[in-house]
Amino acid sequence: MGDIDTVVARMREDGGRVEEGACPIRDVLDQLGDKWSMLLIFLLASGARRFGELRRELPDISQRMLTQTLRDLTRNGLATRTVHPTRPPSVEYALTPQGFALLEALGPLLRWAEAHHDYIRAARRRFDAAA
C-alpha cells in the first residue's frame, strides 16, 4: 500500500490549514478527534435515537456539545436528522450507510487499541519512571 506517500504529501502541505477539506485524512481526523463524535457514532450504530435519549445515555455531555456534535455528523453526511412534526417536536438521529462504513473502517483501530492497551500503559509507566 504505497498510497501512504500521497496521504503524507497532502497532510504535509495541509499543515498550515489551507482550505477546509483539502486533505481527506485531516478531514476525518478533525471530526473524530473531538470529544464525543466517535462515542455518538458507536451509540447510533445500535439504532436511531432521539435527542433526549442520547442525552440520557450520555449523562456527561453538555447539551451544547450534543447539539453541536450531532450537527457536525449530520453536516458531514454521517448521520441523518429527522424532525417528527409532533407537539412537542421530536427529532431522531440515525447513522447513514456511510456512517456505518466508517464504523467498520474503525474496527481494526478498535481492536488495536484493545489489544495494545496494556502495552501502552506499561510503556507509559516505564517512561515516567525514568523521568
Added chain:
Amino acid sequence: MGDIDTVVARMREDGGRVEEGACPIRDVLDQLGDKWSMLLIFLLASGARRFGELRRELPDISQRMLTQTLRDLTRNGLATRTVHPTRPPSVEYALTPQGFALLEALGPLLRWAEAHHDYIRAARRRFDAAA
C-alpha cells in the same frame, strides 16, 4: 463484533475523564487526534529519521510541537528514541513494532477517508447551502 457495547460503556463512564488510561479508545484517540501524531507516524513508517530531518520534511511544524509529539509517541511505546553520542549529538526516532501495527490498523480508516472524501464535501455543501 458485539464488543462495541463494552467500548461504548467504557467511553461513556470515562466521559468526565476518570484517570489517565481508563478507556483504550480514548487513549488512542487522544494521541491520534492531535495535529501532528498521525503525520509523524506515517513519516516514520518509511524509515527512521533524525530530529532535524523530520523538521525539514515538515516545514510547518514548530520545534516545540515536534519535540512534544515525538516525546508522546515515545512515551506510548509507538516510537523509539536513540541518542548517538557524537558531537554534536544526533537523535534518531523509529517506529516500534506496535507503531507499525497501529499503522496497519489505520489502513481501513485511510481508505474510508479517501473513498468518501467527495461524498463528505458534497454533503457539507448541501448542508451549508440549506442554511
Added chain:
DNA sequence: CCGTATCCTACGGGATACTG
C-alpha cells in the same frame, strides 16, 4: 422537547529566544 445565546476557562499549539 429540542435547541440557541452568552459567558468563561483550560488547553493546544505557534513564535521566539536561550542552553548543552
Added chain:
DNA sequence: CAGTATCCCGTAGGATACGG
C-alpha cells in the same frame, strides 16, 4: 544538533439561561 523556557492567542468545550 536537539532540545527547553516563555509568552501569547485561538478554540474546544462546560455551565447557565432563554426561546419556539
